[in-house]
Amino acid sequence: MYMVNTQTIPGYRIVQSLGLAQGNTIRAKHIGRDLMAGLKNIVGGEITGYTELLTEARNEAISRMIAQAQAMGANAIVNVRFSTASVMQSAAEMFAYGTAVIVEPEHAGQ
Amino acid sequence: MLANSEVAGGILMLLVMMLAYTSPVWMLLIAWLVGRGIEQSHLRDLQRREYDVGRRIIVMGHEDLPPGVTATQGQMVMGTVVVGVDHFKRFLAGWRKLVGGEVRSISPVLTRARREAVLRMLEQADAQGANFVVNIRLETAVISTRSPERQKFGMAEVMAYGTAVKTTAAPAARA
Numbered sequence: 001m002y003m004v005n006t007q008t009i010p011g012y013r014i015v016q017s018l019g020l021a022q023g024n025t026i027r028a029k030h031i032g033r034d035l036m037a038g039l040k041n042i043v044g045g046e047i048t049g050y051t052e053l054l055t056e057a058r059n060e061a062i063s064r065m066i067a068q069a070q071a072m073g074a075n076a077i078v079n080v081r082f083s084t085a086s087v088m089q090s091a092a093e094m095f096a097y098g099t100a101v102i103v104e105p106e107h108a109g110q
Numbered sequence: 111m112l113a114n115s116e117v118a119g120g121i122l123m124l125l126v127m128m129l130a131y132t133s134p135v136w137m138l139l140i141a142w143l144v145g146r147g148i149e150q151s152h153l154r155d156l157q158r159r160e161y162d163v164g165r166r167i168i169v170m171g172h173e174d175l176p177p178g179v180t181a182t183q184g185q186m187v188m189g190t191v192v193v194g195v196d197h198f199k200r201f202l203a204g205w206r207k208l209v210g211g212e213v214r215s216i217s218p219v220l221t222r223a224r225r226e227a228v229l230r231m232l233e234q235a236d237a238q239g240a241n242f243v244v245n246i247r248l249e250t251a252v253i254s255t256r257s258p259e260r261q262k263f264g265m266a267e268v269m270a271y272g273t274a275v276k277t278t279a280a281p282a283a284r285a
Contacts, residue, residue, distance in 0.1 A: 003186045004273045006173045006245045010181030039123045042141050044196030044219065045148040046226070047265060050253070051192045054267055058190070080186060082271060084251035092253055 001066050002076035002103065009076060012103040018072045022097040023064025027057040029090040054092070058082065061094040074100035138198050145196030149222070156225050163232045166241070169272070173245045180278045185238060188271035189230025192253065193223040194264065220266060224248060227270040235274035246272035 002009055029050075040047045061082075069077050080098035087093050122144060175181055195203075199215040206213050227248070235243050249269045 002184075004184050005186055005247065005271060006184065006273045010184040010275055040194045041264060042137065042197045043123075043144040043148060044141070044194050044199065045119075045145070045152070046223075047192045047194050050265065050267070051190060054192060054253070055190055058188075058269075080271075081247070082188075082249060082269065084249065084253075084267065084269070086251070086253060092251070 001069065001074075003062075003066070003080055003098070004076075004078055005080045005098075007079055009078065009103055011106055012076070013106050014076075014078070014101045014103050016102040018069075018074050018100040018102065020097060021065050021069035021072065021074065021077055021100040022095070023061045023066070023068060024093060024095040025057050025060045025064065026087060026091055026093045027053065027060075029053070054084075054094070057092070057094045058096070061096040065096045065098065069098075069100035072100045074102055076101050076103045138201055141197035141199075141201075145198055148196075149218075152222060152226075156222065156229065159229050159233070160225070163229065163236050167232050167235055168242050169228070169232065169246055170242065170244045171246055175242060175244065175275065175277065179242075181242075181275045182278060183276040184273050185240075186271065187231050187234040187238070187240075187243065187274045188269065189227045189232070189234065190267060190269045191223050191226045191230065192265055192267045193219055193226075195219050220250065220268065223266065223268040224250075224270070227268045231270045231272060235272075238274055239276060240274035241277045242275040243272045244275055246270060 002012070008014065065077065065080075077098040078101055080096060083095045085093045085095070195216055199219065202215040203213050206215070228246070231246075232243060247270070249271075250266055251269075252264075252266050
């Protein structure tokens with residue numbers, strides 16, 4: 001599965017657009033990680049536990065988007081966008097969306 | 111840099127905890143000293159990595175490559191970071207709210223976080239051997255306030271994403 005956030009994929013030609021593919025997930029904070037984050041809130045700096053947590057969540061949203069695109073019969077997703085929203089206290093929604101397309105390699109010497 | 115400081119950070123953190131909660135003055139002093147140390151070392155680290163990766167990759171906010179350059183391969187890359195503000199900066203920001211104006215204690219924190227997120231994205235692109243990262247997007251989300259009823263800044267996540275592109279010709283060196 002090719003995935004880009006541009007409208008075209010270098011070296012490939014879009015032959016068919018299949019529509020919007022999207023994936024989301026809502027994750028709550030972990031109490032142990034929250035404790036460590038509380039400490040980090042005194043001295044500042046990166047909160048590594050949360051960086052990992054949110055990356056995991058975003059990867060989940062991406063894989064759901066990919067699964068949806070595959071179900072549509074696509075082999076690539078173009079123009080991928082992300083958005084994050086705080087839906088309730090100590091929980092965040094990760095959302096990924098893009099256009100599912102079918103691409104084929106450019107051949108016959110452009 | 112982060113791996114080393116994490117171990118020392120854990121020990122320091124315990125010390126901070128023991129002292130900080132004995133008096134608010136101690137807490138401010140420690141937050142100021144330790145927070146400044148973390149900030150300085152992060153800035154040095156950013157400068158070194160930016161210089162290193164900046165020689166091989168050009169970042170662009172739009173999609174089109176410069177004329178004469180043809181893309182051969184593209185793949186999405188991203189970098190994220192969650193940052194917190196230290197207690198001393200939050201204290202200053204609290205005073206700032208009385209008179210209004212730019213909150214100079216907090217805005218550098220977000221700037222630093224953005225540089226870190228962009229760098230992580232670039233390092234991912236660099237590992238793939240890309241020459242350009244095009245169509246870069248930056249997103250900031252406040253994920254938590256430490257005490258919501260008092261509306262204090264707690265943590266923010268900064269995310270950078272774009273498409274890493276390999277090209278036929280290497281980018282011209284910057285002046």
